[in-house]
Amino acid sequence: MPENEKMKILWNENHRGYQPPVQKGYVEAYTAGAGVLKDDGVVKDDPTNLWPSADVLPGWKESIQKYEHETLNVGRRVAKLIARALGLDDDFFDLPQMFGDDNTTVCSLFHYTDQENGSSEEKLGRMGHCDVGLITLLATDDALGLQICRDKEAKPQSWEYVLPKKRAFTVFVGDMLERLSGDTFRSVLHKVVYFQERYCIGVFLLPSYDCIIESLLAPNSEENSSKYSPEKFRDFLDFRYADVTAETIQKQMKVA
Numbered sequence: 001m002p003e004n005e006k007m008k009i010l011w012n013e014n015h016r017g018y019q020p021p022v023q024k025g026y027v028e029a030y031t032a033g034a035g036v037l038k039d040d041g042v043v044k045d046d047p048t049n050l051w052p053s054a055d056v057l058p059g060w061k062e063s064i065q066k067y068e069h070e071t072l073n074v075g076r077r078v079a080k081l082i083a084r085a086l087g088l089d090d091d092f093f094d095l096p097q098m099f100g101d102d103n104t105t106v107c108s109l110f111h112y113t114d115q116e117n118g119s120s121e122e123k124l125g126r127m128g129h130c131d132v133g134l135i136t137l138l139a140t141d142d143a144l145g146l147q148i149c150r151d152k153e154a155k156p157q158s159w160e161y162v163l164p165k166k167r168a169f170t171v172f173v174g175d176m177l178e179r180l181s182g183d184t185f186r187s188v189l190h191k192v193v194y195f196q197e198r199y200c201i202g203v204f205l206l207p208s209y210d211c212i213i214e215s216l217l218a219p220n221s222e223e224n225s226s227k228y229s230p231e232k233f234r235d236f237l238d239f240r241y242a243d244v245t246a247e248t249i250q251k252q253m254k255v256a
């Protein structure tokens with residue numbers, strides 16, 4: 001899309017829309033919330049989404065919504081296996097505040113643009129982080145870039161590439177699952193280094209903002225000693241975004 005069209009859908013307070021690269025040669029992204037898929041197949045749109053005009057990108061909205069819902073359904077099936085592994089009802093994660101109607105799942109598309117100069121040894125596209133939600137389903141092109149650290153407590157940390165695989169998702173455990181499972185499932189520390197242009201699509205399974213994030217282990221179990229107090233997902237999420245509001249992005253862009 002031309003630059004001026006991208007700017008019309010600049011990322012908002014609800015973290016939807018277009019995120020420009022903070023600097024030339026960095027990642028640009030587009031994020032849309034899933035909304036709710038009704039029984040008649042019509043999507044009730046997330047009102048905070050920012051869609052490009054259909055004249056500029058015909059079919060975009062429909063394609064993203066379809067991709068997002070089909071991928072979310074794959075995620076819900078994985079969530080059933082996770083529920084079973086945790087000794088919960090298979091449909092535990094289908095509750096409205098989990099990944100039923102009130103979920104706040106988003107789909108983000110990332111474009112790591114061509115680097116200006118390849119002189120530096122390692123081009124960091126995304127700093128090391130863990131995703132916040134239950135799980136993330138990533139689909140990537142053939143470009144190498146994604147790295148994981150298997151033991152996030154180890155010092156020094158050791159990083160390895162995740163090889164791109166056609167017709168497959170890379171699935172990450174997120175912080176929400178780590179917390180719910182009382183650290184039985186550990187969230188995956190990952191980052192992106194890259195040398196060439198790269199595309200990636202992630203669907204991040206996020207519950208409703210009011211969903212209580214707490215360990216689901218029996219309250220009297222030893223592992224569930226009150227390491228963390230129950231927290232609403234909104235609060236669990238907020239501090240991570242503290243630094244990436246539209247305002248800070250605009251400031252960074254002025255500097256760049």
Ligand SMILES: O=C(O)CCC(=O)C(=O)O
Pocket residue numbers: 108110126131138140146190191192200202
């Ligand atoms: O580009 C990728 O492969 C991963 C992006 C990522 O880690 C994220 O958006 O959370």
Ligand SMILES: [Fe+2]
Pocket residue numbers: 129130131190
């Ligand atoms: Fe991530």
